[in-house]
Amino acid sequence: MAEKASFLSNTNEENGNKKEKLESAPSLCDDVIFNILLRLPPESLPKLRLVCKNWYNVISDPVFIEAHLHRSVPGFIFQKRISRSKYKTHFMEIKEGETKVHDLDLHCPGRICASCNGLILLESMRSLYVINPISNQRIMLPPSDLSFKYPLSYEIYGFGFNSITKEYKVVHVCEYEKRKTPIPLGCEVTTVGSDSWREIDGPFFGLTELRIPISASGILHWAIGMDYIVSMDVGNEKFHKTSFPNCSRRSYHFLELGEFLSFANRESPVQFDVWILKDLDSGEWIKQLSIGMDCLGSLLSQDSRWGGSLDPVLLFASFRNGEVIIFECFAIDIGGFYLYDFKLERIIKFDGSCGIQLIAMDTLSSPIHVNSLVSCKPRNNRRYLSN
Incomplete structure (x- = not known):
């Protein structure tokens, strides 16, 4: 009995010492x-x-x-249509030349219209949602006022961030059916979290063709035909008109490059020139880089019909300040979407082995996306939804 009492005493003493050590263990500072x-x-x-x-x-x-x-490291967002109104969404991250694909559960079937700071603008059953797929937050935007004003022939949405007020805004530009309305276009804006849209003066100067806007540093840019772009400052909601760079404009595409609007143009059969809009007010363009056959020639040489030309290539998107580009190749034998890493000098094809398909270019302005914890929940807003 004495031995048992001694053992229990020693055990209690050891437990007490352990508890004292745990309680006195230093905690990490904030x-x-x-x-x-x-x-x-x-x-x-x-x-x-x-x-x-x-x-x-x-x-x-x-x-x-x-x-x-x-x-956070940006990557590319993809959607694959699985039925008439349902899509499966994926996110591809690229680290050190290796790709890894993650499923993104948007908890809401629909088509992605745009992405901004980890938030996704999604159209589903004629309703608009802003969703964060990481935090499972989503908010439904109010119904459009312009959609009920006149019959529409075409409409597009832009999604941008005002870094001063920390507000996210959605811009809706629509084209009315001809001969049924006295005005050709309508434009309205809503701040994410508000209960209504505000009609504003739109870009009515010579706009004959609408394209999905590119968002760069709080500015939305629409390409208009072959001559100029229309830009809207998300902060003051004012529109600007800017001419294209002074170049041949053989075959071009707009994309974001280092937070600037970029103009990628196939200057010749063997060279792409990439320009950036350095200053919106002055309309100053600067040629940032050139992409030649030394980058993509190894791919195009696989098809003898295009081995000496960049003609079947269209630049589509870029990130990491132009270190990585994504492009589409229209050559029959090697057609598809590719990624080129300038640092590693490596070409990666988005093929069936990834189990994904890049969303069509006419439905998403840029596939660049970054996962984040940015909240789509406005303060004092009860329309916030969470799964």
Whole structure:
């Protein structure tokens, strides 16, 4: 009995020492926790927010969310149609030349119209939603006013961010059916979280053709025919008209490059020139880089009909300040979408092995997307939905 009492006494003493050590163990300061969590992928953070109150506060802090957004690596978003009104959505991340595909559950069937800072503008059954697929947040936008005003022949949406007010805005530009309305175009804007649209003066100067806008640093840009672009500042909601760069314009496409609007033009059969709009007010374009056969020649040489020309190539998107480009090749034998990494000098094809298909160019202005924790929930808004 004495031995048993001695054993119990020793055990209790050891347990007490362990408890004392645990209680006296130093805790990490908030700055260290902040920097550790900052380096984790966005997909893991919603669950880690449940670990403790301190972690919840750090991960939910707008300062942390913005810092994490700027560290996140952009990739490409894809949709594959599985029925008439349903799509399957994927996100492809690219690290050190290797690709990895993740499924994105949008919790709402529909077609992606645009992406901005991790938020996705989605059209589903004639309704518009802003969705964050990482946090499973979504908000439904109010019904369009212009859609009920006159019969529409065509409509497009733009999605942008005002960095000053921290507001996200959706722009709706529509073309009315001819001979049924006194005005050719309508334009309205809604701030994500508001209950209505505001009709504004649209780009009525010579607009004869609508194309899906490119968003770059809070500016939405529409390409108009072969002559100029129309740009709208998301902050002041004013429109500008800017001429194309002074070049041949043989075959071109607009994309975002380092937060600037970029104009990629096939200057000759063997060279692409990429221009950036350096200043919107002055309309100044600067030639940023040239892409020649030394980059894509190894691919095109596989088809003898196009081995000496870039004619079947159309640049489609770019990220990491132009270090990575995505392009479409129209050659029959090697046709499809490709990615070229300038740093690694490597070409990757988006083929059936990925189980995905790049969404058609006429439905998405740019496939660039970044996963984030950015909230689509406005303050004091009860129309916020969460799964």
